[in-house]
Amino acid sequence: MIxxxxxxxxNLGRGVECAVRQNDDMELAAVFTRRDPADVKILTEGVPVCxxxxxxxxxxxxxxxxxxxGSATDLPEQTPKFAEMFNVIDSFxxxxxxxxxxxxxxxxAKKSGKVGIISVGWDPGMFSLNRLYAxxxxxxxxxxxxxxxxxxxxxxxxxxxxxxxxxxKQYTIPVESALEAVRNGENPDLTTRQKHTRECFVVLxxxxxxxxxxxxxxxxxNYFSDYDTTVxxxxxxxxxxxxxxxxxxxxxxxxxxxxxxxxxxxxxxYSLKLDSNPEFTSSVLAAYARAAYRLSQEGVSxxxxxxxxxxxYLSAKSGEELRKTML
Amino acid sequence: MIxxxxxxxxNLGRGVECAVRQNDDMELAAVFTRRDPADVKILTEGVPVCxxxxxxxxxxxxxxxxxxxGSATDLPEQTPKFAEMFNVIDSFxxxxxxxxxxxxxxxxAKKSGKVGIISVGWDPGMFSLNRLYAxxxxxxxxxxxxxxxxxxxxxxxxxxxxxxxxxxKQYTIPVESALEAVRNGENPDLTTRQKHTRECFVVLxxxxxxxxxxxxxxxxxNYFSDYDTTVxxxxxxxxxxxxxxxxxxxxxxxxxxxxxxxxxxxxxxYSLKLDSNPEFTSSVLAAYARAAYRLSQEGVSxxxxxxxxxxxYLSAKSGEELRKTML
Numbered sequence: 001m002i003x004x005x006x007x008x009x010x011n012l013g014r015g016v017e018c019a020v021r022q023n024d025d026m027e028l029a030a031v032f033t034r035r036d037p038a039d040v041k042i043l044t045e046g047v048p049v050c051x052x053x054x055x056x057x058x059x060x061x062x063x064x065x066x067x068x069x070g071s072a073t074d075l076p077e078q079t080p081k082f083a084e085m086f087n088v089i090d091s092f093x094x095x096x097x098x099x100x101x102x103x104x105x106x107x108x109a110k111k112s113g114k115v116g117i118i119s120v121g122w123d124p125g126m127f128s129l130n131r132l133y134a135x136x137x138x139x140x141x142x143x144x145x146x147x148x149x150x151x152x153x154x155x156x157x158x159x160x161x162x163x164x165x166x167x168x169k170q171y172t173i174p175v176e177s178a179l180e181a182v183r184n185g186e187n188p189d190l191t192t193r194q195k196h197t198r199e200c201f202v203v204l205x206x207x208x209x210x211x212x213x214x215x216x217x218x219x220x221x222n223y224f225s226d227y228d229t230t231v232x233x234x235x236x237x238x239x240x241x242x243x244x245x246x247x248x249x250x251x252x253x254x255x256x257x258x259x260x261x262x263x264x265x266x267x268x269x270y271s272l273k274l275d276s277n278p279e280f281t282s283s284v285l286a287a288y289a290r291a292a293y294r295l296s297q298e299g300v301s302x303x304x305x306x307x308x309x310x311x312x313y314l315s316a317k318s319g320e321e322l323r324k325t326m327l
Numbered sequence: 328m329i330x331x332x333x334x335x336x337x338n339l340g341r342g343v344e345c346a347v348r349q350n351d352d353m354e355l356a357a358v359f360t361r362r363d364p365a366d367v368k369i370l371t372e373g374v375p376v377c378x379x380x381x382x383x384x385x386x387x388x389x390x391x392x393x394x395x396x397g398s399a400t401d402l403p404e405q406t407p408k409f410a411e412m413f414n415v416i417d418s419f420x421x422x423x424x425x426x427x428x429x430x431x432x433x434x435x436a437k438k439s440g441k442v443g444i445i446s447v448g449w450d451p452g453m454f455s456l457n458r459l460y461a462x463x464x465x466x467x468x469x470x471x472x473x474x475x476x477x478x479x480x481x482x483x484x485x486x487x488x489x490x491x492x493x494x495x496k497q498y499t500i501p502v503e504s505a506l507e508a509v510r511n512g513e514n515p516d517l518t519t520r521q522k523h524t525r526e527c528f529v530v531l532x533x534x535x536x537x538x539x540x541x542x543x544x545x546x547x548x549n550y551f552s553d554y555d556t557t558v559x560x561x562x563x564x565x566x567x568x569x570x571x572x573x574x575x576x577x578x579x580x581x582x583x584x585x586x587x588x589x590x591x592x593x594x595x596x597y598s599l600k601l602d603s604n605p606e607f608t609s610s611v612l613a614a615y616a617r618a619a620y621r622l623s624q625e626g627v628s629x630x631x632x633x634x635x636x637x638x639x640y641l642s643a644k645s646g647e648e649l650r651k652t653m654l
Binding site: 132 | 342344345346348349350370422425426429446451453455456457458459460462463464465466467510585586587591592593594595596597598599600601602603606607609610611614617632633634635636637638639641642643646647649650651653654
């Protein structure tokens with residue numbers, strides 16, 4: 001049994017807890033939280049909730065620690081720190097800071113002799129893998145990534161900061177005609193506006209000026225001004241009833257040419273349709289926790305990403321079984 | 328430069344030749360054929376065409392030999408044999424015989440200290456990879472593979488063996504409504520007939536009985552009797568004009584559930600739309616040739632499949648560059 005620790009018990013931590021339950025070769029050892037453990041109720045019976053400060057006492061009882069904090073401030077600190085004590089996995093998703101994060105985790109993990117796998121999830125993660133495979137197969141081609149339909153936490157938060165807004169949910173939606181143009185091999189050059197639209201569901205504070213709020217959202221730089229944005233005003237009850245899920249997904253496509261004169265076209269498409277963004281990310285984290293455990297058993301140390309890990313490490317099945325049933 | 332040898336110069340061999348041209352870190356060293364080399368004209372200028380018997384003299388001048396023969400009789404013999412002299416890659420696609428082929432290639436390659444990568448292409452190959460990743464991520468789920476729309480060589484050959492048939496092309500077509508049911512998360516149980524239809528374009532011999540030919544095709548066991556099959560009779564000119572391509576493709580889907588009580592659904596879908604089946608397969612072979620070369624440089628020996636190879640080995644880019652641009 002691979003003994004899993006969860007550090008941080010929000011949506012992602014709860015998702016990992018559920019994923020561990022689905023994998024017969026894993027068991028949850030403990031959950032670590034910054035909150036008062038007495039206030040944190042988890043789903044698994046008989047598993048302790050501990051203070052984050054007590055984690056170091058668990059080094060002999062945990063094979064892989066899955067870090068479920070945020071990328072902005074938690075993970076840049078936590079992943080290198082805990083890589084000094086545990087094999088670790090995180091879902092660090094600030095694309096621009098990945099090289100720096102990689103270097104920090106690599107240094108810590110090499111020193112401790114542990115394995116650290118960073119940026120695991122679907123983007124970065126499964127989408128990245130599909131970009132790499134497709135690029136290696138079709139060197140002469142063009143990449144496209146579309147996100148959605150799904151909830152963007154960052155954009156929802158940005159709307160909530162607008163004066164007069166009580167609560168909000170924002171959906172990122174890929175433009176169907178742009179997707180179709182890519183699928184048809186037209187290799188279009190697409191602007192930001194042509195790729196995605198943004199749909200916002202907003203609950204106003206009492207007495208707020210709807211027109212003013214809508215204008216402020218639609219013209220918000222970086223977040224909305226480059227997109228066709230729709231704003232719907234709804235009641236708090238409607239928001240709760242119709243928009244409490246965290247769905248997401250998207251499409252990675254590569255269109256490329258082969259032949260002596262590039263006479264043949266090919267399209268590789270990978271897509272995800274997810275009811276729960278955090279639970280799917282958690283499921284990817286659990287699979288890579290298995291890889292971290294096995295690599296560590298083999299004596300590997302240092303930082304890895306999804307690019308560096310042979311697919312067979314993710315599966316509970318033996319190489320023989322995989323070749324027989326899935327190849 | 329990775330020096331590539333091509334063994335067998337049919338559609339696949341020609342495809343590899345084109346793929347090598349697209350990869351800046353590869354060069355074609357020689358093509359080996361069972362035919363009289365004087366009769367084989369290749370596309371690349373200045374590259375020798377040699378007799379297959381002369382291959383052993385090329386051991387110092389070829390880094391990876393790509394075997395482009397057929398799975399029925401060529402590869403079971405050739406891959407182990409040439410693994411005694413070269414790093415080899417093949418596209419062995421007789422799923423049921425993979426374990427046996429693996430064992431033979433593994434023994435030969437371990438003895439010679441070479442790397443052999445077998446069953447590389449899209450199915451087996453990229454489709455297998457996607458089945459593995461999706462199963463590891465969503466342990467509670469259901470797999471679906473659909474093929475087409477594309478030309479099935481085996482089914483076209485079967486039609487050609489019918490008395491009264493001069494020439495034929497058969498297309499395998501996925502049933503759109505079945506695909507949609509899977510995409511909608513309905514987890515349908517699908518019979519052979521519900522998944523694919525078969526469309527045949529047939530050129531008759533002069534004086535042949537069309538009704539009899541059609542009946543014989545539609546009732547042919549294994550090949551057509553379990554499918555809804557359509558037969559079109561066309562002229563030789565029409566066949567040449569409209570059906571001379573070798574397109575193919577397909578879909579690998581996994582629908583799965585997460586959450587404490589499986590309350591959330593997810594769909595992972597991978598699809599290919601290929602103008603040229605052999606050229607795409609060749610492009611995958613070229614990418615894995617790079618992996619074979621690198622593994623060999625690292626001192627690895629023995630048989631591998633796509634499951635055993637970390638994605639980064641396929642790309643000409645460095646790990647640093649990959650993390651920066653594709654993660």
